[in-house]
Amino acid sequence: MARLVMKFGGTSVANIERIRNVARHVKREVDAGHEVAVVVSAMSGKTNELVAWATEASALHDAREYDAVVASGEQVTSGLLAIALQALGIQARSWQGWQIPIKTSDAHASARILGIDGGELIKRFKERKEVAVIAGFQGIHEETGRITTLGRGGSDTSAVAIAAAIHADRCDIYTDVDGVYTTDPRVVPKARRLDKVAFEEMLELASQGAKVLQVRSVELGMVHNVRVFVRSSFDKPEDIDPNASQPPGTLICGEEEIVEAQVVTGIAFSKDEAQISVRQIEDKPGVAAAIFVPLADANINVDMIVQNVSEDGKTTDLTFTVPASDYVRAKETISRSKDTIGYKSMDSATDVAKVSVIGIGMRSHAGVAAQAFKALSERNINIRAITTSEIKFSLLIDAAYTELAVRTLHTLYGLDQA
Ligand code: ADP
Ligand code: ASP
Ligand code: MG
Numbered sequence: 001m002a003r004l005v006m007k008f009g010g011t012s013v014a015n016i017e018r019i020r021n022v023a024r025h026v027k028r029e030v031d032a033g034h035e036v037a038v039v040v041s042a043m044s045g046k047t048n049e050l051v052a053w054a055t056e057a058s059a060l061h062d063a064r065e066y067d068a069v070v071a072s073g074e075q076v077t078s079g080l081l082a083i084a085l086q087a088l089g090i091q092a093r094s095w096q097g098w099q100i101p102i103k104t105s106d107a108h109a110s111a112r113i114l115g116i117d118g119g120e121l122i123k124r125f126k127e128r129k130e131v132a133v134i135a136g137f138q139g140i141h142e143e144t145g146r147i148t149t150l151g152r153g154g155s156d157t158s159a160v161a162i163a164a165a166i167h168a169d170r171c172d173i174y175t176d177v178d179g180v181y182t183t184d185p186r187v188v189p190k191a192r193r194l195d196k197v198a199f200e201e202m203l204e205l206a207s208q209g210a211k212v213l214q215v216r217s218v219e220l221g222m223v224h225n226v227r228v229f230v231r232s233s234f235d236k237p238e239d240i241d242p243n244a245s246q247p248p249g250t251l252i253c254g255e256e257e258i259v260e261a262q263v264v265t266g267i268a269f270s271k272d273e274a275q276i277s278v279r280q281i282e283d284k285p286g287v288a289a290a291i292f293v294p295l296a297d298a299n300i301n302v303d304m305i306v307q308n309v310s311e312d313g314k315t316t317d318l319t320f321t322v323p324a325s326d327y328v329r330a331k332e333t334i335s336r337s338k339d340t341i342g343y344k345s346m347d348s349a350t351d352v353a354k355v356s357v358i359g360i361g362m363r364s365h366a367g368v369a370a371q372a373f374k375a376l377s378e379r380n381i382n383i384r385a386i387t388t389s390e391i392k393f394s395l396l397i398d399a400a401y402t403e404l405a406v407r408t409l410h411t412l413y414g415l416d417q418a
Contacts (some may be wrong), residue, residue: 002169003035003125007136007159010044011176012233013077016084023084024237025174026131030090032242035125037132037166039159040081042073047137047152063108067138067149070109071097074135074155082133092131093124097138097147102158104139104148111139111148112216113157118165134162156217164224171221171228172249173213178232179250180205180212182415183267188407190416193248194265198255201265201358204392208356209270213252221252228252255360263361263368264413269406271353271399273303274327275384278334280315280344290341291318291334298333300326304354304387304396315344319385321396324350352384353402356394357409368413369393375412381405 006029008022022040029036042050050070054061078094085092097104100121104111124130136155139148150157156173163171180202181191197205199222206215212230221228231249240247251257281287288307295302303321310316322330327350334346362368369388372395376383381404385396397405410416 001033001035003166004029005037005039005159005163005166005168005171007039007155007171007173008041008081008233009155009173009175010041010046012174013040013042013081014044016080018233019077019080019084021237022081022174022233023088023090025233025240026081026085027088027090028237028240028242030129030131034242037121037134037162037168038081039134039136039155039162040074040077041136041155042077046073046076064146067108067147071135071138071147071149074137078133078135085131085133090131091129092133094133094135095121096135097158098140098145100134101142102139102161103142104150106141106144106146106148108146108148110151111141113139113150113161113220116161116165118162118167121166134158150216151214153211153214154216156214157220160217160220160224160226160228163226163228164220168226171226173228173230174233175212175230176232176234177212177230178235178248179230180210180252180266182265183269183406183410184210187269187403188410190407190410192415192417194250196251196253196258197265198258198261198360199252200255200391201360202252204356204358205266205268208268208354208358208392208394209272210266210268218252225254258360261361262359262414263365264357264359264415265361266358267355267406267409267413267415268358269353269355269402271402272324273321273352273354273396274324274330274348274350275319275321275352275396276327276330276334276346276348277317277319278341278343278346279317281318282342283310283314283316287316287341288318290337294333294337295322295330298329300330300333304385304394306385321352321354321385351399352396353399354394354396355402355405355409356392357413358392360391362391362393371412372409375408376405379404379408381408
């Protein structure tokens, strides 16, 4: 007997037929004798619709009310799945975030989980053989008693946090692909499914744009050592042997479990970027602080930073990227500080994309990035900015070349499927 968390994303619960399919996946594990907590997303498209409604009601809305609205999608699917399970003769009960409770910070719309008491769920596994069906994405801020949400894609994080709280043997993330691939399989049909990915690599893949797992869920999995397994909900429930040691999918695990580390494991990309260049800034100590402190105070996440060495020793240019959603605010913030920074002009672009190459093998191999520069230049793709870290390098390019760049690098590093 094992204790499992099974998480189902939006496409997996998109309609009643799919919810019935999910119920059969859950039944399979229950019949095999496992204790099961299920975490569900809203039906696909639902959260987008709710977000759009909140924005339509007022573009500048109260984040507490935004959360009250957008958390409702998961309330619906948790109830529906409990009904579908009961119809199959399985004892099941739905739980909203506040009922467990899943305690979070009060950062509405991007709250962090602070603690979960898994005691009641475990008691019900033991006493009633009851399946818990938990609404993902949402929690409660204890002091105010208000509903919170965890940021887009947050149900992954709910699932891993619950797995840690109930000491689950595994957290299965069922989605619309059958695992984590070398890059987004919808963009590169030659992408290969990976059997195992190290937490650190998954963290980079997720934070650089591979939306298959929310970044925070990977962090939590790493900290609490939860075995996270990404698999497909579209496999027929009846075709799967619940006792098979490794069904098709990808295990996110500690680095020590990866036997043959490749130099490059995967490629992620994001078009959600904007570039800002501040020109002819006086080249003296304190100018970087004059630019980046106001941005940090405005809660704007700066990613790539490139400062040119000044030719004349008097002025320099500074280029950096921010999430596209913060682009307008970032420009306004810089303009407001123009006098303290002291610059001549500012230009910017939103039609840019960031392509990142990731692999723990890079630690011990030199020249990996140089190969990419050469391959992209042969395709006439211009690189606007570069950043590197121990197991990753990222390139900023024109958005129009994203797919071409990803495919070129995928082939270059030998990731294409045979
Ligand atoms: P869910 O609704 O189940 O949470 P998501 O849409 O959030 O699913 O995540 C699954 C999607 O992530 C896939 O459909 C795929 O297009 C995308 N994706 C991006 N990068 C990768 C990758 N490296 N491996 C697998 N899927 C990826
Ligand atoms: N429904 C939420 C979203 O679309 C959470 C999730 O699906 O993970 O972001
Ligand atoms: Mg998701």
